[in-house]
Amino acid sequence: MKLAIIKPPLPFGSTPVAPPILEYLAALTRRVDPNIDIQLISTSATPDAIDKLECDLAAISLLTPTSVPGYRIADKLRARGIKVVFGGMHASAMPEEAKQYGDAVVIGEAESIWPEVLKDFSAGQLKPFYRGEQIALDDLPTPLYGMLQDGHRFRIVNTSRGCPYNCTFCSVKPFMGADIRFRPIDHVVRDVCAIPEKMYINGDENIWWQGFEQRAIDMFTALKGSGKKWMGFGSLRPVLTPAGSRMLNAARESGMLTVWVGWDAISDDSLSAYKANGKVGVDRERAVRTLRDHGIDVSLFYMLGSREDTMDDFKRSIELADRLGVSMHPSLVVPYPGTELRSQYEPYLYKELGWEHYSGAYALFEHPDPAMTPEAREEAFYESSLEILSLPRVLRHMFKVPLSGFPYAHILSLMNQLPVRKGMKIAYEKWKEEKGEVRRKQLLG
Ligand code: B12
Ligand code: SF4
The missing domain is CATH 3.40.50.280 (Cobalamin-binding domain)
Incomplete structure (x- = not known):
């Protein structure tokens, strides 16, 4: 077959x-x-x-x-x-x-x-x-790493599934369930060693969970011998717990260069509306500084344009990027199918927009503020993203990457930002052409 x-x-x-x-x-x-x-x-x-x-x-x-x-x-x-x-x-x-x-x-x-x-x-x-059932993860096979070539340089390792939190926008939680299922640490080490490249990505929704810091420390300690560098998605809460410092040192010593953090919302009000305090409900800026003090670079992922967000949030995202000096990756809010957010936004959805618009670059629902038209939100998204990704800022971020990660983390910082900047510029030009076309058609009646 x-x-x-x-x-x-x-x-x-x-x-x-x-x-x-x-x-x-x-x-x-x-x-x-x-x-x-x-x-x-x-x-x-x-x-x-x-x-x-x-x-x-x-x-x-x-x-x-x-x-x-x-x-x-x-x-x-x-x-x-x-x-x-x-x-x-x-x-x-x-x-x-x-x-x-x-x-x-x-x-x-x-x-x-x-x-x-x-x-x-x-x-x-x-x-x-x-x-398919949500089974225990004690016998997963090692992916056939290296079978796919075509210029792919990073492979993914998964070490757990499931999440106890309830962020309304999340499509992972409804899919993977509320109980965290961990893989045996020796299987994780086996998989990491099977990756042909020197660098890999931990593809878990969260590489460290509050209440399970010791498990993370044990895993990072076991991974020390792999000699590989890695990055992954981590929540802020465990960073400031009593075991946080030991955990971060173990992560760095295991080769961790960069943590991608779900910052989720610029304002605390929007964060609460997303019910995302469970995972990020701490002094967020202090947690980011703590990560960098431990030699780990930080990239923030966040959403703009929710029904609770204001136009000011777009500007405030730029101020945040400057204050923290970290790289930032915005998207417009996407109410994915199967999520609580989608049920909440159901009456306001622009139903004519198909799934191909669910990429994070389109306004997908009505906003209560009449000034926040879809065009206004999309334009503000492109403008603020390109501002954050301006060349001087990208370079400034690179110089703030912790020295302990030199040179990999510095190169990664550029790799994480420059191609996104290029893609964003192309997308914005295309967007302007499309909007101009629509306006021309409207004027011609
Ligand atoms: C790693 C990752 C990436 C990587 C790699 C993506 C790639 N090259 O495919 C990167 C960082 C590049 C990435 C980018 C994006 N990603 Co991403 N990513 C992930 C992440 C964190 C892990 C995925 C993973 O490791 N999967 C491991 C595999 C084994 O799991 P799986 O695919 O779910 O498969 C299991 C089942 O689903 C099922 N299954 C899956 N497919 C099939 C097919 C068949 C036939 C069968 C039988 C079973 C089956 O079986 C598997 C084992 O049980 C997930 C979040 C998560 N925790 O899942 C988000 C996630 C998949 N990403 C998401 C999104 C939206 C994106 C972006 C579009 C975001 C954006 N706006 O930029 C971009 C696209 C970038 C681009 N260039 O266009 C969303 C998708 C949401 C949705 N409902 O569709 C997720 C779920 C994140 C989230 N929290 O919402 N992503
Ligand atoms: S912490 Fe929130 S965003 Fe992350 S998997 Fe859990 S519910 Fe989803």
């Missing part, structure tokens, strides 16, 4: 990060049947691969912003008689929608159900829907 595992194109084009599902689902498949011929396709990197693809079954992984291109890929393949099975967070939140474009949909996590899907396919008896 020939199986192709496909990641549809990402909204902002190719990234050096290998889409983790490809090499991971390949490993799960090998476990079921080592004789299956597997091909991995990251369409952002190899856009023409679909036209030449020959296989019996295509497994397509869908996120919300990649769902529409995923459906178009499925149309092409099914027209050539290839069966299509969808999975991933978007397919799980919108199974009936996905089923219209595929032969089968896997809802939930793959591990417990993928063997059955492959068996049914071989028997010519694919069912329309399959449901």
Whole structure:
């Protein structure tokens, strides 16, 4: 049997990060049947691969912003008689929608159900829907790291799933459940050692959890010997706990260069409206300074343009970037399907905007302030993002990266900002052209 595992194109084009599902689902498949011929396709990197693809079954992984291109890929393949099975967070939140474009949909996590899907396919008896369980993570295979080439320089390691917090915008929590499920530390070390490159990404939603600081310390200590550098997403709360300092030292000694922090909202009011205090409800600026004092560089991810946000928040994000001297990655708020935020915003959604607009660069709902029109929000998003990513600021941030990370963390700081700046400039020019076109059409009646 020939199986192709496909990641549809990402909204902002190719990234050096290998889409983790490809090499991971390949490993799960090998476990079921080592004789299956597997091909991995990251369409952002190899856009023409679909036209030449020959296989019996295509497994397509869908996120919300990649769902529409995923459906178009499925149309092409099914027209050539290839069966299509969808999975991933978007397919799980919108199974009936996905089923219209595929032969089968896997809802939930793959591990417990993928063997059955492959068996049914071989028997010519694919069912329309399959449901994966949230199983314990004590026997996950090592992804087939290195199988995907095409210029991907970073691989992902996952060490836990699930989250006890309840941020309203989050699509990970409804998917992975409220209990944190940890992988055995020796499995994490085994996977890290299997990565061919010298640098990797911890792809967990949170690399350290409050109440589980000792587990994080044990894992970082075990990873010291790997000799690799890494970065990942971490919450601010555990940083200021009594065990925080020991944990940060262990993280740095294990090769951690940069932590990506979900800052989520500029104002504390918006943070509360998102119910995100659970994970970031501490003196946020002190926590960021503490991280840097421990030699770890910080990048903040946050959303703008929520129904609680004001126009001032766009300006305040620039002030924050200057005050903290860290790199900042904004997006406009996205009410992903399956989230509490989507239910709250349901009456205000611009329903005519399809999933391809759910990339973080579009205003997707009405705002109570009549001055905050979609155009005003989108323009303010581009303007403030480009201001934050201006060359002098990018350089200033680089000079503030802790010296202990030299030179990797400094190079990474540039790599994390300069391509985003370039992409953002192109997107803004395109946006201006599109808006100009709409206005011209309106003027011509
Ligand atoms: C690592 C990561 C990235 C990396 C790599 C992405 C890539 N190259 O694919 C980077 C940093 C580049 C990235 C970028 C983006 N990301 Co991202 N990312 C993640 C993160 C943190 C971890 C993903 C991971 O490690 N997965 C591990 C694999 C094994 O898990 P999985 O894919 O969920 O697969 C499991 C199941 O879903 C299922 N499954 C999945 N697919 C399939 C397919 C089949 C056929 C089957 C049977 C099963 C199945 O089986 C697997 C095992 O159980 C997740 C958050 C999270 N914790 O999941 C966000 C996440 C996936 N990202 C998200 C988003 C929105 C983005 C961006 C679009 C954000 C933006 N606005 O810029 C960008 C796109 C950038 C671009 N260039 O266009 C969202 C998606 C939300 C949604 N509902 O769609 C998430 C969930 C974050 C969030 N909190 O909302 N991301
Ligand atoms: S901390 Fe919030 S954003 Fe992160 S996984 Fe949990 S609920 Fe989602």
